[in-house]
Amino acid sequence: MTDYVSVPDSLCRWITHFLTDRRQYVRLGKTVSDSVTISTGSPQGCVLSPLLFSLYTNCCTSSHQSVKLIKFADDTTLIGLISNGDETAYRREVARLVSWCGHNNLQLNAQKTVEMIVDFRKVTAPLPPLALMDSPITNADSFRFLGTTITRDLKWEPTISSLIKKAQQRMFFLRQLRKLKLPPRMLAQFYTAIIESILTSSITVWFAGATARDRLRLQRVVRAAEKVIGCRLPSIQDLYISRTRRCAGRITADPSHPGHGLFSPLPSGRRLRSIRTKTSRYTNSFFPSAIRLLNTK
Numbered sequence: 400m401t402d403y404v405s406v407p408d409s410l411c412r413w414i415t416h417f418l419t420d421r422r423q424y425v426r427l428g429k430t431v432s433d434s435v436t437i438s439t440g441s442p443q444g445c446v447l448s449p450l451l452f453s454l455y456t457n458c459c460t461s462s463h464q465s466v467k468l469i470k471f472a473d474d475t476t477l478i479g480l481i482s483n484g485d486e487t488a489y490r491r492e493v494a495r496l497v498s499w500c501g502h503n504n505l506q507l508n509a510q511k512t513v514e515m516i517v518d519f520r521k522v523t524a525p526l527p528p529l530a531l532m533d534s535p536i537t538n539a540d541s542f543r544f545l546g547t548t549i550t551r552d553l554k555w556e557p558t559i560s561s562l563i564k565k566a567q568q569r570m571f572f573l574r575q576l577r578k579l580k581l582p583p584r585m586l587a588q589f590y591t592a593i594i595e596s597i598l599t600s601s602i603t604v605w606f607a608g609a610t611a612r613d614r615l616r617l618q619r620v621v622r623a624a625e626k627v628i629g630c631r632l633p634s635i636q637d638l639y640i641s642r643t644r645r646c647a648g649r650i651t652a653d654p655s656h657p658g659h660g661l662f663s664p665l666p667s668g669r670r671l672r673s674i675r676t677k678t679s680r681y682t683n684s685f686f687p688s689a690i691r692l693l694n695t696k
Contacts, residue, residue, distance in 0.1 A: 509534035647689035
């Protein structure tokens with residue numbers, strides 16, 4: 400680990416000492432169990448634990464350019480681009496992931512693993528099922544990725560409906576605070592932290608592809624909050640625009656970002672080169688939409 404990510408030896412020794420000979424016991428009321436030594440894992444709730452796990456899995460990567468391995472804490476997603484029906488690279492990377500986990504004492508849970516195929520061709524051929532450690536993998540129509548529901552038709556109605564439901568549940572607390580006669584400024588702060596944060600979760604991903612009906616449903620929640628608070632609030636459209644421009648700005652300023660090359664300036668230097676798209680689905684995805692917004696500043 401020291402050579403690969405340039406972690407000083409002293410820090411490695413400190414982490415090793417921190418994880419070695421940890422003891423644990425269980426308390427139930429006045430009864431305390433015997434203490435046992437924990438030989439694996441890291442302490443639950445420790446601020447270092449996510450970082451240590453990321454360092455531990457740092458060398459788990461994809462070796463083929465058509466297959467991407469995305470990791471977030473203990474959640475791992477493998478995305479493969481299959482061309483002309485050739486799944487060789489995709490299945491090889493799945494096998495490499497299983498092998499890597501086996502060699503590094505990490506156990507994959509086949510019961511919580513699903514495969515989703517996104518294919519918009521008019522004529523499709525059934526693909527052979529995928530197996531993980533001899534266990535068949537369920538072929539799903541949708542799955543949740545970091546809180547966002549992705550469907551095989553790449554429509555965002557399930558995600559938006561879920562966000563609206565959560566936001567409406569939190570509206571109850573906003574109304575209760577209004578009954579307690581909190582000033583509008585504090586109500587607005589509560590709305591921003593508790594309700595707006597829900598409505599705008601991953602908004603740069605799905606808003607451009609949302610239907611007019613779904614956008615109206617989102618804005619209704621904002622209007623309901625405005626009536627409770629008694630002041631104007633940023634519209635969902637304005638929040639999408641500002642956050643997309645901010646996100647695109649960070650990408651253009653970071654040459655190491657995988658999408659940095661998509662923001663290519665024209666010879667004039669005043670505008671970005673538009674991405675050619677053939678479908679509305681691609682047109683309304685993040686990168687083409689972000690470039691359009693940056694060009695209309």
